[in-house]
Amino acid sequence: MSIYMFTGFPGYLATHLIQEISNQKHPIERLYLLHHSSVKKTAEADLRRLIEEGKVNAHDIQLIEGDITLPHMGLVSSVSASLLNEVTHFFHLAALYDLAAPLLPSWKINVDGTRNVLDWLQASTTLQHFIYFSSAFVSGKREGNIYEHELTHNAGFKNHYEYTKYEAERLVQQQLSSLPATVIRPGIVVGHSQTGETMKFDGPYFILNLLHQLKHLPLLPSFGNGKAYINIVPQDYVTSAVTSLAHQPQSIGKTYHLTDPNPHTASDIYRLFTKHYLGRAPNFTLPMPIAKTALSFKTTRRLTGIQKQALAYFTCESRYHQDHALADLREAQITCPNLTSYLPKLIDYYRAHRKNEEKHLALL
Structure with a gap:
């Protein structure tokens, strides 16, 4: 025992x-x-x-x-x-x-x-x-x-x-x-791959906070070149x-x-979020320095919940190898699902609990 x-x-x-x-x-x-x-x-x-x-x-x-x-x-x-x-x-x-x-x-x-x-x-x-x-x-x-x-x-x-x-x-x-x-x-x-359940909306969920604020704009921006892989x-x-x-x-x-053995780039993830949350695609790209400048304003950070420090993860081009994990989890048949397979669940859970997130952001 x-x-x-x-x-x-x-x-x-x-x-x-x-x-x-x-x-x-x-x-x-x-x-x-x-x-x-x-x-x-x-x-x-x-x-x-x-x-x-x-x-x-x-x-x-x-x-x-x-x-x-x-x-x-x-x-x-x-x-x-x-x-x-x-x-x-x-x-x-x-x-x-x-x-x-x-x-x-x-x-x-x-x-x-x-x-x-x-x-x-x-x-x-x-x-x-x-x-x-x-x-x-x-x-x-x-x-x-x-x-x-x-x-x-x-x-x-x-x-x-x-x-x-x-x-x-x-x-x-x-x-x-x-x-x-x-x-x-x-x-x-992030949340559970089958239910989307999570205890807090941080990390990639900041993208959804941002999209919620931008949803009524006639044109939808993306930010930077987005080549870095987000794990x-x-x-x-x-x-x-x-x-x-x-x-x-x-x-x-x-x-x-x-980590994800098949990670997506920041650009791909942003487009997946815009597709599943807004049913739209970005129309133009803003340079990353402009995004960083926008986040220097407290109002922007409060509305989105995004920390300035988080932007660095969209530009740091790292690839994480999982040789030990893949080998030692193989017999148990435990594998990391692809983000595309469970992203709709994450977004559905976020949408259902959006009001709680708005209350949290209002306190920041």
Whole structure:
């Protein structure tokens, strides 16, 4: 029987990964969810909802209050000692996922938090597998082919999120000789490929926010040359892949790009969005510098939700290879679906929940 522990609950990926693992055939004795005191009420409400909807078993799951930015993850000593002698699988997902976040809070959560988790796990007597959620974008401003075994570079970074996730992954890589670790590098995670369901409209959904504002214009613009590949993956691919890899002994010591093996360019994605959301195609192209200038105005950012830092992903020409992922997920028949097959589901879900997004944007 396995005993699991997660950081990052009640975050989007952690929530769905917990559901995925609970619904698999792997025997679960206990599942501990570490949450920060600031999200206690949300964590309790979300767990209650998961139990009521039958997505997890109430007898198998328990909330634990802690803080990864503190030594021993802020756990009471007796609780810490008990967990260190119980937990077999540890999933570290907690991070500050914000492209516009300043360096210091990003470093405190992403780097110092990961260091504290690693230090705590060194005292474990039962750990069988540590799953660390990094990001494909630790590659920063590197262009061309990016391979799973690569990490160290001096190309620079597009934002503090990338930089701090890079430094955090370096800490994990340094511990591979003493911890049974697997590193997961997802691309840009969107909603479920079958239902379109998501917890937040960010990343590519900013395009839909923009199109919603432009829908009454007689002419529809596109932006820049759009040659860069945008690596989008659905949530269910990531969670099913991680669940499989977490129970494969051969995944220990490896790094996996959970990215799209057949990504689309920024231009193609924009045209797909305009076709499915507006039933139209762009009529002309605006240079990217004009788009960046427009986003310097707070009103534009508020109406679209787009962060200036996001535009760099439309011009950085990187190709992420998935040799490890393709090989080790083949037997489980887990593959990343093509964006064209599930984009209508994403848009339908967005359209149905657009009013909630408008309320969110109004608060920015």
